[in-house]
Each structure stands twice: as structure tokens, then as C-alpha cells.
Amino acid sequence: xQQNITRAGLIAALYAAxxxxxxxxxxGFSFGPVQLRISEAVCIFAILSRSAIxxxxxxxxxANLLGIAILGTGPLxxxxxxxxxxxTLLGSLWAWKWRKRTAIALAGPVIANALIVPAYLPIMxxxxxxxxxxxxxxxxxxxxxxxxxxxxxxxAIGEALVVYVLGLPLLAGLKRTxxxxxQKASQDAQEQNA
Numbered sequence: 001x002q003q004n005i006t007r008a009g010l011i012a013a014l015y016a017a018x019x020x021x022x023x024x025x026x027x028g029f030s031f032g033p034v035q036l037r038i039s040e041a042v043c044i045f046a047i048l049s050r051s052a053i054x055x056x057x058x059x060x061x062x063a064n065l066l067g068i069a070i071l072g073t074g075p076l077x078x079x080x081x082x083x084x085x086x087x088t089l090l091g092s093l094w095a096w097k098w099r100k101r102t103a104i105a106l107a108g109p110v111i112a113n114a115l116i117v118p119a120y121l122p123i124m125x126x127x128x129x130x131x132x133x134x135x136x137x138x139x140x141x142x143x144x145x146x147x148x149x150x151x152x153x154x155x156a157i158g159e160a161l162v163v164y165v166l167g168l169p170l171l172a173g174l175k176r177t178x179x180x181x182x183q184k185a186s187q188d189a190q191e192q193n194a
Contacts, residue, residue, distance in 0.1 A: 004049075004050075004051035005051075007049060007051045007052070007055065008051045008052070008054045008058070009055065010055070011042065011045050011051075011052050011055030011056060011059060012054075012055045012056070012058040012059035012062060013059065014039075014042055014059065015039045015042055015055070015056055015059025015060060015062075015063060016039070016059045016062040016063045016066065017039075018038050018039035018041075018042065019037060019038075019039040019059075019060075019063035019066065019067075020063070020066055021038065022036070022037055022038045022039060023066070023067070023070060023071075026038075034154045034155075034158060035113075035117075035154070035155055035158045035159070036158045036161065036162060037158070037159075037162060038162060038166065039059070039060075039063060040109060040113070040159055040162045040163055040167070041162050041163060041166035041167040041170055042059075042167070042170075043056060043088070043091060043092060043095060043106070043108075043109040043163060043167060044095075044106070044163070044167040044168070044170055044171040046091075046092040046093075046095035046096050046099075046105075046108075047095050047096070047099040047102065047105050047106075047171060048099075048171075048174065048175075048180065048183070049183065050096055052092065052096075053089065053092040053093060053096060056088050056089075056092045057085055057088050057089040057092065059088075060084060060085040060088040060089075061081055061085045064077065064080045064081040064084050064085060065081055067080060068080075068081070073124055076123060076124050077124065079120040079123065079124060080120070083116055083117070083119070083120050084113075084116070086116060087109075087112040087113045087115075087116040087117055088109070088113075090108070090112040090116075091109030091110075091111070091112035091113060092108070092109070093108070094107070094108025094109075094111070094112065095108045095109065102168070102171065106163045106164060106167060106168065109159060109163055110156055110159045110160045110163055111156075113155055113156075113159045114153075114155045114156035114159060115152070117151065117155050118147070118148045118149075118150075118151025118152045118155060119148065121147075121151050122144055122147040122148065122151070
């Protein structure tokens with residue numbers, strides 16, 4: 001039990017730190033209408049361990065609270081804390097459920113974020129002064145549906161790039177480590193006893 005709590009805490013810290021790094025290096029790409037949140041690559045941990053699910057969720061809560069503090073999104077930033085973290089939770093649960101089929105498992109974070117985040121992002125962006133869909137002159141106030149569709153596509157592409165291009169090689173590398181093999185044997189024994 002203590003090992004699972006420790007693992008979840010480390011994953012939460014890693015997720016939050018990588019989001020902070022993304023905010024520092026890539027600016028709005030960790031919270032904006034086009035997102036490349038590098039921390040989403042560690043969603044692969046949900047394939048390796050059930051304890052990653054609370055770790056990723058708590059890490060996302062912390063990252064989104066940091067976003068409120070650093071980006072000054074105000075009370076509307078709580079939408080991201082609640083619903084962005086919900087997307088991470090659902091994506092992680094999906095990844096754990098489909099852990100034996102990696103490509104399908106990694107689709108969970110992509111789909112969850114693409115469906116949930118664009119639903120509230122236009123509201124947050126409007127308060128931050130973004131009134132048009134990026135790269136267009138389509139007004140946010142007159143076209144929530146178009147903003148949602150743009151957000152769905154943009155976030156799905158960004159999330160897929162991070163999860164598959166960064167996360168998949170990370171997962172392959174982790175599976176070759178002795179620590180993973182030891183943890184896998186322990187996990188298999190626990191599942192047989194349950």
C-alpha cells in the first residue's frame with residue numbers, strides 16, 4: 001500500500017513539474033486552444049500501474065492550480081481544475097482498462113481531453129482576451145460550436161502527438177527496465193490472488 005501511495009505521489013509530482021516546464025518553455029501551449037502539454041506523455045504510467053490513476057489526476061489538479069496562479073485565469077480557471085482533471089482521470093481509467101492493447105489504451109487520454117477540454121475552454125479563453133478561433137477571424141462570441149469543433153481537433157492532434165510520439169517510446173523503454181519487470185511480476189501475483 002505504501003509503495004502505491006509513493007508511486008502515485010511521484011507520478012503526480014512528475015506530471016505537475018512537466019506541465020510547469022511546458023508553461024515555461026512553450027508558454028500558452030500547455031493551457032491554450034492549441035495544446036502540447038508534454039506532461040500528458042506520462043499518461044503511459046496508467047498502463048503500467050493502477051496507482052498511476054490517482055497520481056496523474058492529482059498531478060493534473062496541481063498543474064491546473066499552478067495555471068491559475070501563473071496565468072491569472074481567476075475563478076474560471078477552476079473549470080480547468082475540475083474538468084481538465086476529470087479528463088485526465090477518465091483517460092487514465094481507460095488506459096488501465098485497455099493496458100494489454102497499448103494503441104487502444106493510449107487513445108483514452110486523447111479522446112477524454114478532446115471531448116471535455118473544448119467544452120469549457122472557450123469560456124476561459126474569452127476571459128483571457130481570446131475572442132477568435134486561432135488562425136481564423138471566427139468570433140468566439142458568435143460561434144461556440146465552431147470553437148468547440150476547432151478545440152476538439154486541435155486538442156486531439158496535440159494530445160495524440162504527445163501521447164504517441166513521446167509517450168509510446170517512453171513506455172517501450174520503461175518496459176525493458178528491470179524495475180518494470182519486477183513490478184509486473186508483483187502485479188501479476190496480486191491479480192492472481194485477488
